[in-house]
Amino acid sequence: MEFIQEQFLFYLSLIVVMFVPGFFLLTTIFQKKRFSQIEALVFSITLSIISVDFLMIVMGKMGIPLNFWSVLSGIALFSAGCFFIQKNVQKKNFSFEFKKTDNFSKNQTILIVLILFLAIFVRTAHLKNAIFPTATDLGHHMYWSKLITETGELPVYEKQEIEKVGESYQVSEPSPIADFIIGEHLIFAAISLLSGVGFVTYFPTIILFLVNIAGILTVFVFTLRLFENDSEKPTSFSKNVAIATLLFLGPLYAISSPQSTFVSGGVVGNMIGNLLIPSALYFYFKALKENDSWSLFTGIFLTAGMIYTHHLSSFIFIYIFAFIFITFNILFIFNSVWFSKKKRDAKKLFKDYSPVVTAWVKMIFSKNVFPLIIAFLLFFFFVFTPAYIETSAVDTAIGAPSKSTRAGLSLTEIKFNIGESRMLLATLGVLIILLSHAKKKDDTNTIYSSAFALGWFVAIFSMITIPETLHLNLPSGRIASYFVFPASVLAGFSLTWIFWFIKITKRKLMLPASIISAFFFALFVFVLVNGMFDNSESFENKKNYQEANRVYHASKYLAGNPNLSESDIVLKDHNYLKADTWMKIFFMRDYNFPFSRSYFKRYEDPTKPREMCTLWMISNPTTTQGEQCFEETGVNFLVVNPKNDTVQFKNANQFNKIYSGNEIVIYYRKN
Amino acid sequence: MSQKTITISIIIFFFASAVFLSFTENSQHKLDDQWFLYFQNPKDNSLNFTIENHSQKNDFSWQRICQDKIIQEGVARVKKNESKTITVSSECTEKNMVKVSNGEEVLELYKNIDLR
Numbered sequence: 165m166e167f168i169q170e171q172f173l174f175y176l177s178l179i180v181v182m183f184v185p186g187f188f189l190l191t192t193i194f195q196k197k198r199f200s201q202i203e204a205l206v207f208s209i210t211l212s213i214i215s216v217d218f219l220m221i222v223m224g225k226m227g228i229p230l231n232f233w234s235v236l237s238g239i240a241l242f243s244a245g246c247f248f249i250q251k252n253v254q255k256k257n258f259s260f261e262f263k264k265t266d267n268f269s270k271n272q273t274i275l276i277v278l279i280l281f282l283a284i285f286v287r288t289a290h291l292k293n294a295i296f297p298t299a300t301d302l303g304h305h306m307y308w309s310k311l312i313t314e315t316g317e318l319p320v321y322e323k324q325e326i327e328k329v330g331e332s333y334q335v336s337e338p339s340p341i342a343d344f345i346i347g348e349h350l351i352f353a354a355i356s357l358l359s360g361v362g363f364v365t366y367f368p369t370i371i372l373f374l375v376n377i378a379g380i381l382t383v384f385v386f387t388l389r390l391f392e393n394d395s396e397k398p399t400s401f402s403k404n405v406a407i408a409t410l411l412f413l414g415p416l417y418a419i420s421s422p423q424s425t426f427v428s429g430g431v432v433g434n435m436i437g438n439l440l441i442p443s444a445l446y447f448y449f450k451a452l453k454e455n456d457s458w459s460l461f462t463g464i465f466l467t468a469g470m471i472y473t474h475h476l477s478s479f480i481f482i483y484i485f486a487f488i489f490i491t492f493n494i495l496f497i498f499n500s501v502w503f504s505k506k507k508r509d510a511k512k513l514f515k516d517y518s519p520v521v522t523a524w525v526k527m528i529f530s531k532n533v534f535p536l537i538i539a540f541l542l543f544f545f546f547v548f549t550p551a552y553i554e555t556s557a558v559d560t561a562i563g564a565p566s567k568s569t570r571a572g573l574s575l576t577e578i579k580f581n582i583g584e585s586r587m588l589l590a591t592l593g594v595l596i597i598l599l600s601h602a603k604k605k606d607d608t609n610t611i612y613s614s615a616f617a618l619g620w621f622v623a624i625f626s627m628i629t630i631p632e633t634l635h636l637n638l639p640s641g642r643i644a645s646y647f648v649f650p651a652s653v654l655a656g657f658s659l660t661w662i663f664w665f666i667k668i669t670k671r672k673l674m675l676p677a678s679i680i681s682a683f684f685f686a687l688f689v690f691v692l693v694n695g696m697f698d699n700s701e702s703f704e705n706k707k708n709y710q711e712a713n714r715v716y717h718a719s720k721y722l723a724g725n726p727n728l729s730e731s732d733i734v735l736k737d738h739n740y741l742k743a744d745t746w747m748k749i750f751f752m753r754d755y756n757f758p759f760s761r762s763y764f765k766r767y768e769d770p771t772k773p774r775e776m777c778t779l780w781m782i783s784n785p786t787t788t789q790g791e792q793c794f795e796e797t798g799v800n801f802l803v804v805n806p807k808n809d810t811v812q813f814k815n816a817n818q819f820n821k822i823y824s825g826n827e828i829v830i831y832y833r834k835n
Numbered sequence: 836m837s838q839k840t841i842t843i844s845i846i847i848f849f850f851a852s853a854v855f856l857s858f859t860e861n862s863q864h865k866l867d868d869q870w871f872l873y874f875q876n877p878k879d880n881s882l883n884f885t886i887e888n889h890s891q892k893n894d895f896s897w898q899r900i901c902q903d904k905i906i907q908e909g910v911a912r913v914k915k916n917e918s919k920t921i922t923v924s925s926e927c928t929e930k931n932m933v934k935v936s937n938g939e940e941v942l943e944l945y946k947n948i949d950l951r
Contacts, residue, residue: 201841277840287852710868727878822946826870830873
């Protein structure tokens with residue numbers, strides 16, 4: 165009964181935090197009939213995430229304690245404020261009417277519902293064995309979210325470390341961490357504050373699952389807009405492209421990164437980034453296509469949110485933006501010059517280009533957008549600067565690749581990352597779009613469409629293949645996880661285009677119907693088999709929750725023991741204990757507490773020398789070095805797996821074995 | 836109409852999946868087929884220990900060993916998902932070991948008293 169009540173409160177909080185503020189903001193920014201229902205749903209989620217982030221940052225900075233009442237009141241006031249503006253300033257009747265032109269045919273609707281069912285079903289099947297909170301990254305993130313709920317303040321991203329000073333070792337003073345950004349943690353804190361659900365539960369993964377589904381749907385609606393300009397093709401073409409894209413992102417390749425694996429792995433920043441990037445692109449595209457400053461306003465608002473959520477996503481977005489700009493200019497110049505009678509007519513080019521630039525400038529300096537840009541810059545520099553700017557993390561991301569994992573991926577590795585059929589079709593999509601521009605003179609909106617589709621794809625492709633040329637020093641594999649979305653859009657486009665092309669040219673081709681059917685069948689089977697094979701490869705059947713339960717039990721024993729005090733220091737092993745990063749959530753003393761014996765290879769990395777105490781205190785506790793470490797750091801409790809670490813403690817008189825379970829023991833050392 | 840159908844489908848599918856996953860995760864939190872042994876106070880010289888049982892076996896036998904000699908022993912019945920604390924004397928000033936068996940598996944604890 166208690167669990168059912170908890171569930172009820174959780175879903176209620178989910179609606180309050182992740183739907184209500186965004187919905188009110190969306191309906192205030194835009195007039196009626198501007199969005200379809202799916203768009204309203206996904207953008208309400210996206211805008212809610214960013215609105216709640218900014219709301220909590222402002223409240224935290226104003227010294228308002230972040231608790232149940234303040235967060236609930238903040239969201240209620242924000243939503244009521246939006247409602248008030250609609251009623252009294254915009255004089256709108258509050259009846260949000262949806263755009264009706266986006267309706268799908270009956271068959272298309274059935275297909276979309278089926279794809280969505282399969283998309284959620286495959287993910288659910290995967291998450292069934294991965295929903296239990298064990299993932300390292302998620303454990304790290306949830307520490308900060310829990311800290312917000314416990315202190316009622318915005319977290320200071322700092323940690324203590326064991327450090328070597330001269331010949332001795334000590335626990336350092338807290339020093340800043342660049343890896344975490346506030347926007348990754350506020351949304352989880354808000355939901356926990358409102359629902360009361362604990363952090364070592366299903367809830368963080370469910371939130372990421374929702375973010376993943378919203379991300380897929382955002383790409384779906386973006387694709388729908390992206391290809392709806394083409395006058396050559398039937399109106400159903402863009403809808404079919406969107407459905408094909410949904411197929412590539414939904415049930416196919418559903419588990420490998422950045423999809424369900426990232427959900428269970430708690431790759432929070434990447435997940436939210438993969439929702440915000442297509443959302444921001446959607447609004448920038450809409451702004452340019454419809455010459456709409458409110459869309460630009462929303463795009464900038466989402467980009468600002470991205471900056472406060474994930475540095476890698478923001479960094480990648482800058483490149484995407486730059487490549488879209490370059491692609492647009494190349495296509496525009498080509499379009500203007502190629503179809504001009506005088507091939508080198510600069511005046512003609514200027515004449516074509518000037519209204520486009522004028523429209524951009526007008527939008528940027530409009531009364532909606534310009535104040536937002538100024539407000540954001542003031543907020544960024546004077547109210548809350550993200551930790552990664554203050555800790556110079558940006559400097560380390562720019563420059564020559566410092567490791568082999570940052571030197572780029574080969575085509576085979578890329579193919580492995582995003583799937584053979586998707587890669588093949590996406591490449592074909594690039595060629596089709598490029599060739600289509602050589603055929604006829606296009607209007608600016610068609611060029612925008614191509615620039616967004618190609619620029620998004622080429623930007624990430626370049627970042628993972630030629631990082632050195634782009635002065636990038638970031639893990640190439642990690643960037644590749646952003647490649648999946650644009651590749652799916654282009655794969656969806658080319659798959660639909662092939663079907664459309666054969667349909668309109670089958671008479672000219674004079675091929676028997678049976679051969680055409682066989683070709684379609686083979687293509688479809690290739691796509692499905694490749695995508696489902698990828699799912700089966702990524703599927704994890706291993707149930708490891710009992711191992712994690714043991715670690716949580718040991719953590720509770722230590723953290724809740726009245727005989728332990730602040731002076732007691734715990735060291736645990738990261739090599740042989742499952743879910744050990746979650747131990748810090750039971751103690752809540754420091755991000756690095758308990759200290760950790762890291763992966764053995766890290767102690768041998770010549771490029772990154774590190775302290776050895778955490779290794780010696782578990783691996784060689786009775787040696788002179790080990791003894792010195794215990795004396796100087798004050799570590800007196802060790803949590804290890806007895807299968808791997810027993811012998812070194814067994815005959816050492818200074819260690820007491822105080823806790824014992826299957827595959828987990830705790831030793832106490834009297835200092 | 837189609838937009839409405841799709842939107843409602845998304846909400847229903849997601850909600851059903853989230854409820855299923857939540858219940859699955861909640862059931863996984865139950866410790867299963869294992870038991871734990873620990874000292875009540877890890878830091879002092881007291882040897883009082885607790886058996887926490889999450890296995891099907893309810894009968895435990897325990898021994899207190901000092902200098903390889905059994906100086907005290909007994910049995911304890913601990914039902915599943917319950918724990919029992921056993922109070923023992925601590926007059927031995929050597930390596931004090933507590934061994935507990937459930938018939939299949941043996942767990943041990945020890946404290947080195949007054950040696951340092």
